[in-house]
Amino acid sequence: PENYDPDVIGAIDAPRGVILYGCPGTGKTLLSRSLSKKAGPQVSFYELASPEFSCGIYGEGPAKVRDLFRDVRNNNKKPEIKASIIFLDECEEIFKNLSKLGENVSKDLANIVNQFKTETTSADNDPKKPILIIGATNHYDKLDEAIKSRFDYHIEVKVFDKDFRLEFLKQRIQKRNNKYNEEAKDYLFNTVNELIESFPV
Structure with a gap:
């Protein structure tokens, strides 16, 4: 808010991430895009479909995650940029609960999950220019529990009454x-x- 004074109220840590979950068609993607527009040009917005990370040859997925965060951090260094939002649609595709998938799960998927864990808590992230991760899913129950804990807010987007x-x-x-x-x-x-x-x- 415009009248927020950190010297009076105290510093507020930016959230690391938000999970939007609910049945299909409730507006999770639209809500995330609206948040980007509301934040204005000083906040960069990256929208990605999660299956993009899990497609390709072995090792490409974690590399794409590293490249994404590298690009976001570099962009955050611009003086006019105050923060960035990374929106991951269908996030259950890369944040799957691996323990429920058995031995047939791709080993690269586990590496992708671990790479996201590493990047979200990396010392290279500038706390003065936070990176907010928003994940949208129709299958909240399929998400990895360790990944869930990296998201500060889990918000159910319900069907309109x-x-x-x-x-x-x-x-x-x-x-x-x-x-x-x-x-x-x-x-x-x-x-x-x-x-x-x-x-x-």
Whole structure:
């Protein structure tokens, strides 16, 4: 906040990471992108699909993780940059609980998990220009417990209920200045909104 004074309130450590979890379609990715826009140009935003790290020949995955953090740290050295956000979609693909996968799991996957653990706590990270990791997943139960502990906040993104959905629809129509007549609005707000309640989660 603009009126925050660390000398009066005390220094606040930046969170290391946030896990957004919930069923598909609840807006986890959109929420992360909105956070980036809200933070402004002084915060760099990196969006990656987690399967990118697990594809390729043996050893490429951990190298991609090292390269990513190296690039982020170098970018953070720019005077106009205050922090960076790394958004990992489908993070369960690389943060899998290896103990549940048996002997058939790729050895490289374990190396990728360990490399992320190393990079998130590296002494090369500048605490004055923090790197925030946001992971989004539809399968929270599949995540490695050790990785979970590296994320300060685990936030469930739930499906909108009927009342929240109604307010959202009204806001979107107003923002977009859609020329719906009253009959169309009534059908959308009541009939369609009510039908969505019966959709499987």
